[in-house]
Amino acid sequence: xxxxxxxxxxxxxxxxxxxxxxxxxxxxxxxxxxxxxxxxxxxxxxxxxxxxxxxxxxxxxxxxxxxxxxxxxxxxxxxxxxxxxxxxxxxxxxxxxxxxxxxxxxxxxxxxxxxxxxxxxxxxxxxxxxxxxxxxxxxxxxxxxxxxxxxxxxxxxxxxxxxxxxxxxxxxxxxxxxxxxxxxxxxxxxxxxxxxxxxxxxxxxxxxxxxxxxxxxxxxxxxxxxxxxxxxxxxxxxxxxxxxxxxxxxxxxxxxxxxxxxxxxxxxxxxxxxxxxxxxxxxxxxxxxxxxxxxxxxxxxxxxxxxxxxxxxxxxxxxxxxxxxxxxxxxxxxxxxxxxxxxxxxxxxxxxxxxxxxxxxxxxxxxxxxxxxxxxxxxxxxxxxxxxxxxxx
Amino acid sequence: xxxxxxxxxxxxxxxxxxxxxxxxxxxxxxxxxxxxxxxxxxxxxxxxxxxxxxxxxxxxxxxxxxxxxxxxxxxxxxxxxxxxxxxxxxxxxxxxxxxxxxxxxxxxxxxxxxxxxxxxxxxxxxxxxxxxxxxxxxxxxxxxxxxxxxxxxxxxxxxxxxxxxxxxxxxxxxxxxxxxxxxxxxxxxxxxxxxxxxxxxxxxxxxxxxxxxxxxxxxxxxxxxxxxxxxxxxxxxxxxxxxxxxxxxxxxxxxxxxxxxxxxxxxxxxxxxxxxxxxxxxxxxxxxxxxxxxxxxxxxxxxxxxxxxxxxxxxxxxxxxxxxxxxxxxxxxxxxxxxxxxxxxxxxxxxxxxxxxxxxxxxxxxxxxxxxxxxxxxxxxxxxxxxxxxxxx
Numbered sequence: 001x002x003x004x005x006x007x008x009x010x011x012x013x014x015x016x017x018x019x020x021x022x023x024x025x026x027x028x029x030x031x032x033x034x035x036x037x038x039x040x041x042x043x044x045x046x047x048x049x050x051x052x053x054x055x056x057x058x059x060x061x062x063x064x065x066x067x068x069x070x071x072x073x074x075x076x077x078x079x080x081x082x083x084x085x086x087x088x089x090x091x092x093x094x095x096x097x098x099x100x101x102x103x104x105x106x107x108x109x110x111x112x113x114x115x116x117x118x119x120x121x122x123x124x125x126x127x128x129x130x131x132x133x134x135x136x137x138x139x140x141x142x143x144x145x146x147x148x149x150x151x152x153x154x155x156x157x158x159x160x161x162x163x164x165x166x167x168x169x170x171x172x173x174x175x176x177x178x179x180x181x182x183x184x185x186x187x188x189x190x191x192x193x194x195x196x197x198x199x200x201x202x203x204x205x206x207x208x209x210x211x212x213x214x215x216x217x218x219x220x221x222x223x224x225x226x227x228x229x230x231x232x233x234x235x236x237x238x239x240x241x242x243x244x245x246x247x248x249x250x251x252x253x254x255x256x257x258x259x260x261x262x263x264x265x266x267x268x269x270x271x272x273x274x275x276x277x278x279x280x281x282x283x284x285x286x287x288x289x290x291x292x293x294x295x296x297x298x299x300x301x302x303x304x305x306x307x308x309x310x311x312x313x314x315x316x317x318x319x320x321x322x323x324x325x326x327x328x329x330x331x332x333x334x335x336x337x338x339x340x341x342x343x344x345x346x347x348x349x350x351x352x353x354x355x356x357x358x359x360x361x362x363x364x365x366x367x368x369x370x371x372x373x374x375x376x377x378x379x380x381x382x383x384x385x386x387x388x389x390x391x392x393x
Numbered sequence: 394x395x396x397x398x399x400x401x402x403x404x405x406x407x408x409x410x411x412x413x414x415x416x417x418x419x420x421x422x423x424x425x426x427x428x429x430x431x432x433x434x435x436x437x438x439x440x441x442x443x444x445x446x447x448x449x450x451x452x453x454x455x456x457x458x459x460x461x462x463x464x465x466x467x468x469x470x471x472x473x474x475x476x477x478x479x480x481x482x483x484x485x486x487x488x489x490x491x492x493x494x495x496x497x498x499x500x501x502x503x504x505x506x507x508x509x510x511x512x513x514x515x516x517x518x519x520x521x522x523x524x525x526x527x528x529x530x531x532x533x534x535x536x537x538x539x540x541x542x543x544x545x546x547x548x549x550x551x552x553x554x555x556x557x558x559x560x561x562x563x564x565x566x567x568x569x570x571x572x573x574x575x576x577x578x579x580x581x582x583x584x585x586x587x588x589x590x591x592x593x594x595x596x597x598x599x600x601x602x603x604x605x606x607x608x609x610x611x612x613x614x615x616x617x618x619x620x621x622x623x624x625x626x627x628x629x630x631x632x633x634x635x636x637x638x639x640x641x642x643x644x645x646x647x648x649x650x651x652x653x654x655x656x657x658x659x660x661x662x663x664x665x666x667x668x669x670x671x672x673x674x675x676x677x678x679x680x681x682x683x684x685x686x687x688x689x690x691x692x693x694x695x696x697x698x699x700x701x702x703x704x705x706x707x708x709x710x711x712x713x714x715x716x717x718x719x720x721x722x723x724x725x726x727x728x729x730x731x732x733x734x735x736x737x738x739x740x741x742x743x744x745x746x747x748x749x750x751x752x753x754x755x756x757x758x759x760x761x762x763x764x765x766x767x768x769x770x771x772x773x774x775x776x777x778x779x780x781x782x783x784x785x786x
Contacts, residue, residue, distance in 0.1 A: 252418075253643070
């Protein structure tokens with residue numbers, strides 16, 4: 001039939017999805033079972049244990065939302081925000097903006113603070129607004145997929161100490177599985193992610209965790225959660241001891257996530273994060289040796305998503321098309337304010353490999369040169385190779 | 394590792410998920426591509442064409458929602474209902490009740506009408522309420538998964554003729570792919586379904602279609618859709634000509650749905666519906682020959698989901714457990730008001746086979762007898778076999 005489909009085996013180095021381990025792809029081909037089958041319930045329990053491990057939390061309400069990362073964002077806000085609640089959203093990219101949009105649709109009394117796109121937030125700025133606004137929710141993005149910026153969160157527990165009424169809501173879509181995410185230690189109350197980035201599972205689920213304080217707020221709402229589908233008062237009962245039917249869980253996607261988390265647990269979080277860091281650093285060596293710039297300042301660079309400055313005179317859309325057509329390689333363009341200014345080069349999960357770094361630098365050199373941009377021959381690959389030699393010693 | 398998982402190859406004859414064709418399971422193992430990859434866009438186009446075909450509609454906004462059937466229900470309501478809109482919901486089972494709950498969370502001015510669980514709605518009753526209430530939305534379930542009742546919709550276009558302001562919203566979760574669903578002919582404005590029933594695709598997506606009248610209402614809303622994730626003003630642009638990024642589509646699930654729809658298109662809708670009808674009728678012959686009752690009246694019985702009366706004195710939970718443990722066979726219990734009164738026996742999509750009918754009747758006879766219930770030996774299977782002989786002549 002004409003609609004037969006054979007998707008090409010791309011090298012996925014964009015902002016997600018990342019490549020998926022064949023073990024995970026094949027897990028989805030396992031036999032279908034019912035959503036209340038004792039065997040599926042065993043799978044759910046194992047899945048929750050591994051999610052708690054990757055989030056570094058003891059939170060009982062730790063589950064995969066039956067939707068993609070953005071459904072996780074929505075689940076986070078609709079459950080804890082009641083109309084009129086003061087919500088402070090920190091915006092330094094597209095996903096901060098999205099948070100504000102979602103919070104507004106929940107009827108929040110919304111206040112936003114901004115940092116320049118490509119920069120992290122200064123703690124003092126956040127602290128000042130916290131004091132002035134006394135929000136019920138403080139929302140911030142750990143890993144801004146649109147800019148490649150990592151927001152350090154280590155000091156947020158202390159920052160929020162004087163505000164026991166404030167819940168901390170964090171987006172870790174592009175960090176979970178690539179960078180450390182320490183929900184309990186950092187005092188995060190609501191934390192969500194997506195499966196298709198550093199977890200290297202197909203898109204379709206959104207891991208999320210709620211602290212007991214967040215659960216308390218949800219239980220004591222005066223108005224029903226506006227989303228039936230994402231209402232944790234009900235979803236939580238299906239994933240909790242009651243096992244009450246709410247909606248049919250996406251069985252095969254849950255198989256995939258369990259297998260992806262098993263792989264992570266076999267690798268170990270420490271070695272996995274170190275692998276992400278090493279490949280990121282090799283990429284940076286290569287990029288800089290080619291005379292290109294990494295616009296994000298060093299301590300705030302994501303290991304999983306690298307913002308690379310587009311040199312003047314380059315037709316960046318054409319270059320990405322050449323990478324895809326001639327090198328079977330996907331990278332991302334800039335979003336919003338950074339459109340045309342940066343490329344977004346993902347090194348996430350299964351895609352974060354030495355091979356990919358070297359192949360990307362080679363392909364980038366070739367495609368830049370095809371547009372008449374002078375690149376010292378082999379400089380990128382050589383620099384990355386040298387870095388690996390030193391790093392592997 | 395101890396959390397290795399090997400789900401058993403169940404025979405799924407419950408209210409869904411149904412068994413999945415290995416072609417569909419393997420489609421999910423195809424290589425991951427990006428959500429804006431030209432090859433994925435080709436897949437999206439083919440998927441939309443086949444969805445239009447199964448819905449029997451020309452609606453351009455015909456897409457899979459990135460969530461399960463209940464997300465489809467939510468997408469239907471949140472988009473077309475604005476706070477204060479009069480919404481009339483017809484309730485004769487759990488899913489009608491769920492519609493009312495969802496509509497209420499959208500701020501609807503809600504009115505409900507009821508028919509007894511296990512019965513379809515009388516047109517006169519609906520007409521009377523339409524006239525009195527003049528709703529913006531009339532919502533009804535085509536195939537009530539909780540009761541096994543089919544609601545005939547052939548006359549709804551005429552019924553709604555005098556009310557050009559009223560949109561018809563229909564749940565076809567358990568009918569699409571098993572019974573004819575004629576969106577354009579029946580005058581349906583918003584129609585959603587799920588993938589894990591008669592489409593025999595894993596749960597995780599919700600096919601939905603909006604008429605141009607429904608799209609008009611969505612475009613002219615005075616207030617933003619309360620769900621960012623399900624906002625058709627944005628989702629529609631990703632699936633429309635613009636291809637604007639909204640959220641990352643669940644790539645592998647979309648592969649699965651495309652393959653499931655390709656299989657349906659190869660079988661043909663007519664032959665597929667006839668297969669569902671034939672296996673349903675064989676099951677009824679068998680059930681009645683065993684001295685059991687089908688509580689739903691004949692013209693209103695779903696072919697895809699059979700309500701079977703539980704005979705007095707039977708421990709129904711124990712019987713279902715025996716079916717699962719000893720026969721590897723899943724059927725459903727009753728929900729809500731019908732808990733303990735009926736079993737729900739699915740014959741959906743890939744699960745609707747002669748083999749499954751005969752195996753179920755055999756297993757049911759054995760498990761009933763194990764509880765001391767007198768069943769004429771082999772009566773069920775014999776009656777079904779005779780029916781198939783006649784039907785295949």
